[in-house]
Amino acid sequence: MDAAALRRLLELRGQRVSLTDVQRALEQAGEPQFAGGSEALSALSAALGSLGTEKVRLAATRAEMLSERHLPALVEYQGRTWVLAEARGPRRLLDSGEGSTREVEAADLDQAFAIWFDRPAHAEERDRNGTRHSAARLLAGALAVRGRILVEVALATLLTSLLAVAISLFALQVYDRVIPSFSHATLHALAGVVGVLIVFDFVLRLVRARLLDRVSAEVDEEVSATVFRALIGVRLDARPGKVGTLAAQVAGLESARAFFASSVLFTIAEVPFALLFIAIIAFIAGPIAWFYGALALGALVAGLAAYAKLDSLSREQLEAGFRRNGLLVESIQGAETIKALGATWRFSERWREATKEIAAMSLRARTAMVGAATVAQSLASIAYVAVVVMGVYLVESGSLTVGALIACTMLGARVIGPIANGVALITQAQQAAQSLRAVDAVLDLPPEREHGVALLSPASLGHELVVEGARFCYGNVPVPQLDVPALRIAEGERVVLLGPPGSGKSTLLKILSGLYRPSQGRMLLGGVDVALLDPELVRRHVGYLPQDVQLFRGTLRENLDLEGTVSDDLLLQVVRELGLDALVRDHPRGLDREIFEGGSGLSGGQRQMAGIARLLLRRPSVLLLDEPTGALDHMFEARALRAIVNCLGPRDTFMLATHRTAALPLASRVIVVQQGRIVLDGEPGRVLKVLQAHGERAGQCAAPNAAVPA
Known part of the structure; x- marks a missing residue:
């Protein structure tokens, strides 16, 4: 291709x-x-x-x-x-x-x-x-594309329903014609025909189930992929802070998909035939059909009443489930800290309270659902008894035969089934609707690629970084975490970023990388506003290494080369330069050694070296590193910095945030950030002299700088 x-x-x-x-x-x-x-x-x-x-x-x-x-x-x-x-x-x-x-x-x-x-x-x-897709539209669209299969399912349902009519007619003929004359030949013929129909019904039901399973699997694959792409494509600065809640919202799509792809299809296909059976009963037994009509109406009222009651309850239950799922994810991720600080009891208590809250809501919801189902079952029993009683009088008057009465009760059973399923469907619909709303909340998050915007993807792009009037606020916090009126990082500059914890160094790097967008102002790469550039193009040009390196389940090779496009020669070269060859050599599977979720089993320094290797393998023209050597000893820090320098070309731009002195000799410029503002910016020697002149304040702003003159 x-x-x-x-x-x-x-x-x-x-x-x-x-x-x-x-x-x-x-x-x-x-x-x-x-x-x-x-x-x-x-x-x-x-x-x-x-x-x-x-x-x-x-x-x-x-x-x-x-x-x-x-x-x-x-x-x-x-x-x-x-x-x-x-x-x-x-x-x-x-x-x-x-x-x-x-x-x-x-x-x-x-x-x-x-x-x-x-x-x-x-x-x-x-x-x-137009507007962004909603979860309901995604599901409806995926089902509509498979309309032919759904028509086949409806046809299979039609045939199985007609077979139910045939079995009822079989009972009518046996009671009215075979038993009075004991005509065994007729009995055997009827039984043979019905036996063939039963086998046919068996095959049809298997085929229908297979078709629905196929539709369900295909819809799940298509819609889940779309939602996952939307989740991955969300702007990082717009993503909610509750990761566990966000994961639970996406997981809610599974229950909604199962509801629409199976329950709804079966019920929608069967309910019309329930009405058809009522019409057939009316044709056979006249007034008896009114009992089943009343049953359908009463069950509908009970289902709608339960639906109204479940409206607010389902929303509260879903939100409580999200909170508990967030607590679970948080507890698993922070298990070491929880155990080390003896806080197991606190999190266990929070889990118990969350579970208790959900159990209470589930009980109330279950009561409403069971109430509606019980009403439907009771109405079905009343309808059956009423039909039998009414039928006796009709048989006595000669307007109905015993066989016809039995046939009506058999058809009545086929009326009751879809109606009971319909009531259950109405109550389940509320939960499915809440799940879809939760997925909609994910789809409504601002994407990196705005709809209707033709993003730029120029063949060549400069390496200059410019910030103009940028202010950034996290979430709904009105106080800006970063306020940079103007900043220009020229092509080929080597910049070291200094500042105390919480000063805004990491936020500045995230804005320069294009991962975060300023709340006000703009950031330009090569003279072009990053908001107008294709995010993939920005990722190729700008390499960003966060403080916390995230490794994923898979092999070491897969974690170093996430795109799967790096040659083995380049991979081995970078591994040797960084000293990761020991990590490879000490394991029998080498680069194919298994990495667990989050890099469990590797030290913090090893994870940090893997992150540096991952960045160098991409060969970006702009490198932004946030405390890249914080977990390394002096020997590996020097080795890592040497590998980074060897990777840089004369036009490549480099910025490193650090609190250590080893990177300072690499800098052609030092920027000091404090309380979200740039307080010093200039040639390293001049900036360090200013910091030293401030005495204790310099120690607070960049503690390690006092050791630089030595």
Whole structure:
């Protein structure tokens, strides 16, 4: 698959992405090929998803089958990938994606393989320019795409319901015709036919369950991927501080998906047939049908009453569940601290109180749900007794036969089932709705890629960093944590950032990296506002290393090369430069040694070295490091700094926040930050003299600086 052609296709559909991003997306998807069949389409779909192209289904066919509405499309012609851009009568316009086009006869493409987007470009444009997707719309859209399967499910339900009518008619015939004459031949014939129908019903139910499972799995995969991309794409400065709560909100999608993909489908398919059965009962036994009609109406009222009662209760229960899940995540992450400080009892008590609160709410919700179900069951029993009593009088009057009465009671059982399921569905709908609202809260968080904004992705970008009138506030705190009226880091500068804890050093680095956006003002990279640049482009140019290095479950190799694009030669070179080769050599699996969640099993220094290696492997042109050697001894600190310097080119920009003196000789400029403001900025020698002149105050601002002259 040619990256240039795919980029051109997306451009024609109104989505601007860089060629490098497309190449990376195709590499990560396993380089899908035209001849790869459904696996290639799945891989290409994954690549498009990583590029921000959502809700697009791919389809493959021969180029001769395409019409105007399918264009633009990808087509394989003469051994390479082209964009089939236009149909000009008997001729077709092909675009290489590299600035050249050519016209060919339509007949030349008769046997060519083509891939097209099974979704109009203008519809996709509406999605980008309109409101963001809600969870309900995502689920509805995913189900609508699979409408054919759902129609097959409805057809299977229709046939199984008709088989229920056949069994009721079998009972009617046996009681009214076979028993009076003891006609064994008729009995055996009827039993044989019904036996075949029962086998058919068995097969249909299995097929229906299989189809629903397939729909459920596909919907889960599609919607979950969309929600996960939205979660990952949230701006870091807009993300809620409660990680456990955020995780629980996303997990709520599972229950909502199960509700819509199975419960709703079954009930929606069966309820109409319950009404059909009532009509058949009315045809057979007349007034008896009124009892089942009253049953349906009474059950509906009970379900709606429970739904209203569960409205506020479900919301409170969901929020309490989020809080408890946050406590669980927090306790697991901080288990060492909790045990070391003897605070186990405190967290156990908080867990007990949270569980008690949820249990009380669950009991109230369960009471409402059980109440509605009990009312429906009681009404069903009353309806059955009333039908039998009424039926006796009708049989006595000769207007109804015994067989017809039995058939009506059997059909009545098929009426009661969907109605009871409908009542349960109404009560469950409230919980599903609350789960969807929780997912909506995630989807509503501000994304890095604003909808309807064509982000810039220039082929070349300068390395200069400029901050203009920047102020930053965390969350809803009105007091700014950082206030920088103006700051310029020239291309090729080496800057060391000093300041006491909480002074704003880390916040400044996050803003310079583009991970955080200023609450006021702007940050420019290479003369362009970062808010207008494609985030992936910014990540390639700007490398940021946070204080706390996060390692992920997998191998050491996977953690060092998260993108999976680094050669083994470069990987080994960086590992040796940093001294990580001992970590590799001391383990029998080398670079494939297993890393547990959060880097458990590695020391703080080893995790920090892994973070530095991860950054150097990316070879960014701007390096921003936040206390990169805080957990290292002097020998490894010197080694790490030497490796960082060796990685820098003459035009590369470098900024390091530290409280240690080892990095000061690398600096061409020192900036001192205090209380969110830049208080000193200049050549290292001059800044250090000013700090020393302030005596004790200098010790508070940059404690290690007193040792610099030695």
